[in-house]
Amino acid sequence: MPVHKDVLSKAKRPKSKPWLGIIFIALLISINLSIFTSAVQAAPGGAPAPQPCFNPEPVYVKDAGGNFVLDANGQKVENLTDNYLTDTNGDPLGPEETDNKLTNPEALKFTIVYTGHKGDLVHLTKRNQVKVDFSKLQAIFGAPNSNFADGGAQSIDHAQTNLMGLKNPLIYQGPAQKAVFKVLTDAQRIKYVKYVYDKPELGESGTKFTDYNGQDPKNIHELVGAFSLPSPPPAGTTDQHWLDTWAKYWEKLPTTYNEFTIGKLEFRELHGLQLIENVKKGVDNSCSKFNPLRTVEFPVPNFFRTAATSGALNQVLVPKTAQSDQNDLLDIKGAVLGVKTSTLDFLQYCIKFAQKNPVSQAIKKVISLGTQSIKSSYIAYAAWNLNLASVGSNSARFTFDPPGNGNFGLVAKNNSTGQTWDSGAISNGTSSVTFNGLTPGNYRAVLIFATSEISNAVTFDINSADPSPQPTSSWTLSVQASPIRGSNVRFDYNPEANSVMALIVYDQNNNTVTDSGSIDRSTTWTWTNARPGVYHAQLFAYGIAPVSNVVNFEVQWLLNNPTVDIRPLAGINNVNFTFAPQGNNDGANLSLLTYVNTTPRGTAFYDSAVSGVNLNGQTSHALPLNKVRWGKWVAVLIKGLSAVSNEVTYEVPYVLEVENNSGSVTFHYGPPLHIGPPSANAMAIIVKRKYIDKVVWDSGPLALDSTSVHWTDNAQPGDMEACLLYDGKTELSAHNLVCKPISVSTNYPWKIITLDKDKSCIKVSGSGKAGNAPFCAIYPTKFEPSVKGQTNVFPGECADPNPSRYKLNDQSNVVCTFTFDWDSSKFDGIPDKELRLPASGPGNWDKCDYAGDFVTCYLTVGIWPDFRVPFLAQSWNNTQFSNKDEVLPTLQETGRPGYYTFGQPKAVAEYDPLQELVNNCDPAIPGSQACKDLVNKVTSGDYPTKYPGLSDCVTSYLMQLPQLVTCIKGVASLIPKNLPGQVDSSTLGASTGPSGSVLGTATDQKERFIGAVDCGKHLTRDISLKPLVLQKELGVKFDCDLSTSSETPPNGAPPPPPGGGTPTPTPPPPPPGGGTPPTTNDCSGKYNLSTNPLNDNFGDPSCDFSESQLYDLLRSLDPSRADYWFFTIVPCESVYNSNNYNGASTSGSAWGLYQMGHEAYPTLGIPRQMNSPFDRGDVDWRLQTSNAVNYNNGLGNTFDYWGCAT
């Protein structure tokens, strides 16, 4: 080991070399960095380091030359397709009215109504929330579509299949590989290998492909390492090296890689009705007017692949005239797999397009919206005019305009003493305030909001009090003005008393009531325990010599203003009086009377004495509950028939309180409604939607004695106003007692519809697959270069409540509630960025109404959530829309997938005659020419062999024409003859909705992409281009399947595999004739599948059974007997359970709604049990019904088959 020794010996030398240390540290840092870097981004050509979802690619529009298209600002144009969430009119999700009912919650569309002074600057904010479940969204975004067109090439099963072991290798490839020229697929695969090799971080870089024998698995990195980059031989040549290397793997390789790209969720704002309308119509370049409130990035898998494969197919299969004029997508020369965009076309349609966009409809189902009230505040305040209306000896009265609003008050300050008078908050509508008890001095008064003066100031003077009257004797004695209320009587005298003086009070009988004693050096004395009565008083010297005038006075009870406490929610309805002194029974008992506050007084409404309440010895009294009534009242104390106190007026309000708990709204009101003028029966509560002043609920007359009424458990969210009214609706303005704002349910959940049930959605997986597609959780920061590193998700916004194995990355931001604010101060796109009340005209508002100095303005604001999906436009354009009508004499038309026009499926050719014949034949008239034509048609040609059920009909009913016609019609009606993209919803494939929109069905929506394969292309690919050795190995024959993917043979072969490949030779259960194959879906627990020996859902495999549909079907198949079937046979036989199974039937076992026979299940040891082809219940419910009707028809409609018919 000489080298080691040498190294060690050198290392031990104590030689100082500082630069070595620096290099060492630098090396450490670089190692550290390189480790870190490799974790983020693998180097091109490096070993696979899959990081799915991470660092998704931004997608920009390129021109035909491959250069980026720039916008007017020099920025790259994003290649994203907008999917605006709108209502059915393209409006933002907001209030809509149908039959005077609001059908949508007020959420993202609202109208501001604001009143203020001209020139006021207004600041308004509104906070909104949108909840998104990204695990469901990704299922919408195309995984099934890309997998279908690409033949599932990226699945592990596909990559590691033993091609030689396949019984039918044709089904191995998807339509992209089947239909596209080999030279093209070769170019695609070369590109694939190079791209994956250069980007080891791609999720599929680790996928191992086996050779066609299923042996020797290698990933792309290993393949390139072993064979170098691929170079397939030109067509017509052979290359042994190629056959020995890449050729063994070549058929396994996908034609496109799965690039993760950046999608965006934007919340886009527009304000102004005209602008909103323009956007909806897509005019005036209005799409650029959007003001994004917030943008969230999310990684999108699969769409690039979908666009690429569908684009390739489109270019090859669709005649040029039917293609989009921008659809020459592939640049083969440069071996660049690029996609030319048509995004701009879509953008031109903008919101208009959104109406036809089923993706947005689907997205709408997986989000929740919430909203909060609009919050407002004034920017400018100096707007009130304050006037001094009058000044008294110790008082001043002020008026102001506009009236009070509950937010400001009036303050007057005595500049001489510093003393301040404050009105407190001036209530809404009050326009004057009076200050009493002002002390002499100079004053300044002004209206105040918080600490700010909001009006002009006024000044005034209060002069010194007038001089007292001159004394009539040596001393002048005075007393408070009579009557005096309460126990304290104050006497004043002048000049100052001396030590021998006293004040004596006498009653009406001249008996001394009280003697002050010496009042030396005082000018005032107070009798503190005066009892109510009539008295006179005088000053005396030495107790006997009067030295003053006599003053006469009367003392009465002081009745204080009552406290009124009405709190319905707490059940409190109190009116409480206090008085002084204590009550007594001198001459008569003391009692309290109340009257309605009218002039003159009417009859007393309440008399405490009559109610048996004795006020003697009391200083307070609470009204009994049934005497607490709404209105304005007067109260006074009496003895006998005389008032012995001051009168007090008081008002009992109706108080409305709202109990609002997540949409469950209850109103509590008080005082109880058995009281209150003029008519208790007329009380009612209405609820109006704010901003649009629409009554959404009217309680009707409220019940007597009631204190609450429940509105709803399902209140629409938004800003409401509830008003307690009386006298019906005729005098609302006059008697609008109390209105109260309600903000209902700040987080209203949209109705969540399971995606596989939603037939308006075309992008979802099949039944049971909703949310099962691979998806990416979103990242906390953004990836797009211009905003890289910026916050994408705020802490606390997202969670991962149900971790899924379909999640591709290790992030936890799956279910997110995004919050974004609309703020009027951040307006853009209009000259004045501020929202100011104009001096004239509408200004920045939709309209303004002027009244004097005031102006009321209206502005409608809309916010659209916009899911911006990369490559969506391309995929759609390639697969669903052709921009032009086909000029060739085919069935192609605008809005229908273009795939089908070139390789026209056989079903298209057969569409007209068979469908028309079935429609024209009425089994009630079996001898009609139409029925004869039908019979002749389906019993000739290849129909009997292709559909054995037809042969069965002929065999069974050869001599019975009515039964034969019914049988044939029954079978023939189940033979799909629909156009591709236009199949009945009960069959596999896709159906066509209004205006040509393509609607998905529960299963196999992916198959809408292509209805048939072009045998010419098969021949080209498999015979002309495939190496001979591979042809032999694969067993390629001159064979081609012509059935459509939507086809569901009734009594023939099993459904063809996706793409129209040749069916597998060994059909799985159920046997032929079973209609839609059984599934294991128990329809959310609706069915107990363990009761039948198949443990399958044979009766309702698509989970679309309903009794309503059953009745409709019966009415169509057997109108005159439909009621008997529906009300007698089905409930008696199966209680409407299409999966009903009775293993102990008298005939063996009974299946389905009609408890009929079944096919053989050899693997289960179950023999066939059928009297005829129609005696079959182990099929889907529609076929069960058709079978039952046909079978009964064969029996002469006797129903003898069914025990329940007896």
Place this chain on the structure above:
Amino acid sequence: MNLPQNQKTFQVIIIAVVFFLLAMIFGIFLTQTGKSTKPAATNKIVPPQVSPASLPKETKDLKSKLISKPLKNNKGDLLLYESTNFYVEYITSPQVFFVKIAKDVNNSKKQATEWFIAQGATGQDMCNLPVRFILSTLEARQEDPKFTSLPDGCTGQPISKPTK
């Protein structure tokens, strides 16, 4: 004992035959017991007696109210009420209210009737709407073999078998 070989064989055969006979008797017993099914309600439903268009206005209003807020809409079958033992559905075609009872038949029927009354229905309304009761399980059908689909106080008969 040291029996001859054929005698041992004979004894084994005798024992086997006895066991076989006993097993057959026991099996027949079990089979017969299993087949002794109890009588069950037929579940035949009396169809609507009044056409929807001919219903009194009050009944139409009630019907509108009842179906205005379904808990669930399954392709025309509106779920209106659900409890442990029964649920109420409105079948939009042919416009009938079905009460499907799984168990505790009489009590459930009473509770369902009370539910309709609480919604504002009268006995006549229930006849005319119409409300019909169905026993959805074999257990329920066996619980009351004479069960009728009609609400209490209503009259009517299931549909007779159509003539050919």
